[in-house]
Amino acid sequence: MILKKVFRIILIMIMCSGVNLIARADDLIIPQISAAYFKFSDGTKRITVSFSARENDKRVNIPDAELQIIAQNDEIKTTLGNVVTNQLGKASLDIDPSTTLPTDQDGYTFSVFFGGNTKLDKASRSIHVTEAFLEISLNENDTIKTITVRVFKRNEKGEKVIAPDIPVEFNVKRLFCLYPIGNEKTDSSGLCSTEFPLNMPGDKTGKVIIVVRTPDNETFGTVEESKNINWGKLLVYEAKPIRGLGDTDAPLWMVYTLLVLLSGVWLHVFYIIFLVIRINIIGKKAIKS
Amino acid sequence: MDQQEIAQQKLVEISAHFGKPSKFSKVLFVFLILIVLLAFYALILQMTRGQIVTGMRDYVIWGIYEVNFIFFIGISYAGAMISGILHLLHVEWRKPIIRIAEMITVISVLIGPLYVLLSMGRMDRFLHIFEYGRIQSPIVWDVIAITTYLGCSILFLYLALIRDYALLRDNKELKISNFRRKIYRKLAATYHELPLQKKLLNRGLSLMSAIIIPLAVIVHSVLAWIFGMTIRPGWHSTIFAPYFVIAAVYSGTAVLIIAMWVFHKYYHLEEYITEKHFKYIGLILLVLAGLYGYFTFSEYLTVWYGSETWELEVIYKLFDFSDYGAWFYLAAFVGVLVPMIFTGIPFFRNINTITAGAVIAVICMWIKRYLIIVPTLETPLLPVQDYRPEYVHYHASWVEWSLTAGGVALFLLFFMIFIRFMPIIPVADISEVPENKEFVSEKL
Numbered sequence: 001m002i003l004k005k006v007f008r009i010i011l012i013m014i015m016c017s018g019v020n021l022i023a024r025a026d027d028l029i030i031p032q033i034s035a036a037y038f039k040f041s042d043g044t045k046r047i048t049v050s051f052s053a054r055e056n057d058k059r060v061n062i063p064d065a066e067l068q069i070i071a072q073n074d075e076i077k078t079t080l081g082n083v084v085t086n087q088l089g090k091a092s093l094d095i096d097p098s099t100t101l102p103t104d105q106d107g108y109t110f111s112v113f114f115g116g117n118t119k120l121d122k123a124s125r126s127i128h129v130t131e132a133f134l135e136i137s138l139n140e141n142d143t144i145k146t147i148t149v150r151v152f153k154r155n156e157k158g159e160k161v162i163a164p165d166i167p168v169e170f171n172v173k174r175l176f177c178l179y180p181i182g183n184e185k186t187d188s189s190g191l192c193s194t195e196f197p198l199n200m201p202g203d204k205t206g207k208v209i210i211v212v213r214t215p216d217n218e219t220f221g222t223v224e225e226s227k228n229i230n231w232g233k234l235l236v237y238e239a240k241p242i243r244g245l246g247d248t249d250a251p252l253w254m255v256y257t258l259l260v261l262l263s264g265v266w267l268h269v270f271y272i273i274f275l276v277i278r279i280n281i282i283g284k285k286a287i288k289s
Numbered sequence: 290m291d292q293q294e295i296a297q298q299k300l301v302e303i304s305a306h307f308g309k310p311s312k313f314s315k316v317l318f319v320f321l322i323l324i325v326l327l328a329f330y331a332l333i334l335q336m337t338r339g340q341i342v343t344g345m346r347d348y349v350i351w352g353i354y355e356v357n358f359i360f361f362i363g364i365s366y367a368g369a370m371i372s373g374i375l376h377l378l379h380v381e382w383r384k385p386i387i388r389i390a391e392m393i394t395v396i397s398v399l400i401g402p403l404y405v406l407l408s409m410g411r412m413d414r415f416l417h418i419f420e421y422g423r424i425q426s427p428i429v430w431d432v433i434a435i436t437t438y439l440g441c442s443i444l445f446l447y448l449a450l451i452r453d454y455a456l457l458r459d460n461k462e463l464k465i466s467n468f469r470r471k472i473y474r475k476l477a478a479t480y481h482e483l484p485l486q487k488k489l490l491n492r493g494l495s496l497m498s499a500i501i502i503p504l505a506v507i508v509h510s511v512l513a514w515i516f517g518m519t520i521r522p523g524w525h526s527t528i529f530a531p532y533f534v535i536a537a538v539y540s541g542t543a544v545l546i547i548a549m550w551v552f553h554k555y556y557h558l559e560e561y562i563t564e565k566h567f568k569y570i571g572l573i574l575l576v577l578a579g580l581y582g583y584f585t586f587s588e589y590l591t592v593w594y595g596s597e598t599w600e601l602e603v604i605y606k607l608f609d610f611s612d613y614g615a616w617f618y619l620a621a622f623v624g625v626l627v628p629m630i631f632t633g634i635p636f637f638r639n640i641n642t643i644t645a646g647a648v649i650a651v652i653c654m655w656i657k658r659y660l661i662i663v664p665t666l667e668t669p670l671l672p673v674q675d676y677r678p679e680y681v682h683y684h685a686s687w688v689e690w691s692l693t694a695g696g697v698a699l700f701l702l703f704f705m706i707f708i709r710f711m712p713i714i715p716v717a718d719i720s721e722v723p724e725n726k727e728f729v730s731e732k733l
Contacts, residue, residue: 250424258424258433261507265437268500272444275493276478279451279486283479 029053031062033112033125037221039132041211043097047080049112051089053120061089062120068113069093076102080110106154107131127221130154132163134212134225145196145231149212151186153220162190166214170194173209173226202232293459293482296720300453301462303714306556318705321698328695331688332407340410342688347676349666349683354404356658357693359533361401361700362435362512363654366541367548368394368442369505371573376498382569384718385561389548391446392713393541396703398439400696407692427515434508441504445497447476451490452717455480469710509537516661523603523665526592532584539577540654543628546570546647548704550640552713561714564640571632571643578632578650582625589621599670606664613664616656624653 031053038046047069051062065085071078078101083091095101101108107130116122133152138145147170153163166186171178182194202208208231213224243249310318335342345352368391375383406412422429454477457463458470465473480486513533516524526532546567553562589607592600607617631637631646663683685693 245425248423254424258430262433262437265441265500265504268496269441269444272448272493272496275489276448276451279480279489280478282483282486282489283481286481286483287479 028116028121029055029119030121031065031114031123033067033114033123035110035112035125035127036216037108037110037127037129039221039223041224041226045095045097045101046092047095047110047112048090048092049083049085051085051091051114061085061087063087063089065089065114065120067091068115070111070113071101072109072111073102073104078102103131104128105156105158129221130219132166132214132217132220132223133160134168134214134223136210136212136225136227138210138227138229138231140231143198145198146193147182147196147210147212148191148193149184149186149225151190151192151214162188164188164190166190166217166220168192169213169215171211171213172200172232173211178211196231198233200232201235202230204235204237206230206232206234208232292720296456296717297460297462299720300456300460300712300716303558303561303712303716304463306558307708307713314705318702321702321705324691324694324698325702328692328698331691331695335407335688335692336412342686344679344684344686344689345408346680346683348669348680349663351408351662351666352683353659353685353689353693354408355662356655357696358401358404358408359512359658359661360540360655361397361404361696362508363533363537363540363658364544364651365394365397365401365438365442366505366509366537367397367545368392368445369438369501369541370538371542371545371570372445373498373502373505376494377502382566385558385714386545386549386566386570387718388449388711388713388715389552390545391442391449392704392707393544393548394442395439395446396700396707397544398435398442399703400700402435402439404692404696427511427518430511431508431515434504434511438504438508441497441501445494445501448490448493448497449715449718450476450711451478451480452482453712453715455482456716457712505537506534509534521665521670522597522599522668523592523661526588528584528588532588535577535580535584536654536657539574539581540651542570542574542577543647543650543654546574546644547651550644550647553640556713558714561719567640567643568638571638571646574643574647574650575629575632578625578629582621582629585621585625599668602668603664606668607660613660617660620653620657620660624650624657 031051034050034052036048038048040046049067049069051065051067052059053062054060063085066082067085068082069080071080080095080099081093083093085091107128109126109128111124111126114120114123131154135150135152137148137150139148140146149168149170151163151166151168152160155161164186168184168186169180170182170184171180173179179200181197181200184192184194186192196210200208207228209226209228210231211224211226213222214220215222217223243251245251331342343352343354367389372383372387372390372394375387406415409415418429418432422432424430454473457465458473458477480490510530510533513529517526517529519525549562549566549570552558553567589604593604606612608614628646628650631642667681667683
């Protein structure tokens with residue numbers, strides 16, 4: 001009987017420890033990686049990564065996590081670099097246009113890895129992007145100015161072919177952001193176009209930068225192309241000679257007030273110094289006499 | 290015995306109190322020197338390593354250095370307002386304490402601006418304010434106002450000292466070295482109590498008293514405008530200038546009472562600095578405490594009632610006990626009510642309680658300046674991206690505390706040194722028999 005009881009206790013203890021082991025393994029949070037691809041008009045490519053996890057049914061961004069980004073095909077693996085996530089769990093890596101990336105027939109495959117730590121499990125994410133090309137042509141007919149874009153993609157054979165039915169966004173570059181002027185889809189010949197607004201301000205010479213892109217495209221990522229043209233309204237800057245708080249010259253009332261106050265005080269100070277000198281002279285004369 | 294002989298006799302009497310330094314004085318002197326040396330080491334550290342050794346970061350760019358700056362400029366009001374106003378009103382009882390007030394002014398205006406330099410990331414660029422300063426900037430106004438104020442305060446103190454320098458020059462009983470006598474001779478400007486000399490000196494003093502009052506008001510108003518003209522919660526207020534002025538006079542008067550207590554008790558000048566002086570200055574402190582309390586209430590009630598989002602963020606930080614609540618209530622209530630009770634209720638009113646009230650007022654006024662600067666800077670209008678945790682809460686580093694202690698030590702050291710070379714009681718003034726014996730003070 002006693003042996004039976006001891007055996008039962010040992011069995012319960014083993015089971016409990018087993019549960020603990022399982023629980024410990026379960027304690028590791030499984031993070032999630034999402035990645036996006038950008039290609040800018042100067043040829044720079046950018047991989048942006050979001051790193052998060054679910055905790056208490058809420059998505060939580062994971063800051064300060066180091067992630068490795070590689071580009072690969074069936075034969076070659078090239079490490080592009082490591083990035084560390086910011087407070088919002090985001091990080092990005094810019095790839096110089098001169099960098100040679102391993103390619104598939106139609107594009108690139110990028111993988112993002114997280115090695116895991118005491119709280120987070122390992123995680124990885126791969127994205128494949130088909131290489132796309134945008135060609136901008138600008139036409140001016142009377143007062144109508146048209147921006148036309150032709151979208152190409154690389155097919156499985158590595159050939160550059162027309163890409164139909166692709167959403168394209170037309171923008172004009174402003175100081176801090178892109179100003180959207182149209183959203184279109186390419187037709188069967190890979191073309192789409194939009195009119196340039198006549199009242200769009202440019203710089204002193206009327207120059208504007210037109211930026212077209214395929215926003216967050218599932219196949220291509222965001223591919224961007226831009227072109228400069230002097231279609232904008234001329235920016236006429238009239239420098240008005242104002243004396244104000246923000247200018248180099250202070251408002252006149254301020255200058256006069258300061259001068260009156262300062263001269264008022266300092267004239268009195270000099271007068272008092274003069275009085276002291278007079279006291280000295282009077283004393284000296286009295287001693288002599 | 291003529292007036293000069295009485296004055297010489299009083300000079301010898303008063304100088305006897307400042308004769309050979311006591312053991313305590315020597316120990317205190319060495320202790321203060323050590324604190325100044327520690328502060329100097331902290332200064333070198335800050336200059337070589339940069340402001341990273343302080344608690345100041347991208348959010349809180351002004352820490353306790355700026356608090357000390359406002360505090361020292363505030364206590365300089367002791368001389369400017371108390372001495373200036375009482376002189377203009379010909380209040381007779383002012384005479385024994387007027388020198389202490391004037392010395393507090395000069396010493397604090399010498400020390401206060403040093404903290405502005407410490408707040409600067411690049412001290413070597415200080416001269417750029419004069420080279421490239423724009424008149425539109427309240428910081429430039431502040432530099433102009435403080436330098437003018439310093440010049441006028443020194444001149445005011447010097448004018449008041451001329452007659453005593455003449456006494457020291459002519460005194461035969463005191464053991465004064467030839468070198469010192471030579472300096473006194475120069476400083477006395479051959480003053481011999483001639484009627485014309487006396488007339489000119491009095492004219493100079495009256496003029497200086499009249500100038501120093503508006504000048505002091507301008508200095509502290511400009512200081513307030515540095516904050517008030519910045520559109521930040523807790524600072525952008527139209528009443529900041531008078532609020533700062535009242536707070537400054539309040540703290541200046543409190544420091545004057547503490548200094549009076551030291552000379553009354555430690556240097557045994559009971560004969561000159563009497564209980565009457567404490568009660569009269571205590572009554573001034575009472576009125577100022579009331580005014581300061583009124584301004585505090587008015588400022589926070591208006592802002593709280595307005596319920597502007599950003600302003601409320603700062604207000605709730607000040608009201609919340611888990612944040613700055615304890616310090617706020619200490620500064621706003623204890624710092625006002627306790628000095629009022631000690632100076633206002635006759636049962637409590639004596640030299641020690643008035644001084645205790647003054648000590649509380651001084652401490653609370655320092656805390657109040659901290660509460661003006663730090664919580665506002667911890668609440669930026671535009672959040673900094675990817676900020677670090679230490680940006681959110683400011684904690685002064687040991688370097689800043691050392692330099693703060695160094696400033697206080699320097700203030701006391703200057704006092705200890707000055708009183709050995711100039712009489713702390715205006716001997717010539719108190720020896721003078723007033724022409725009209727119906728003093729204004731008696732009416733008070």
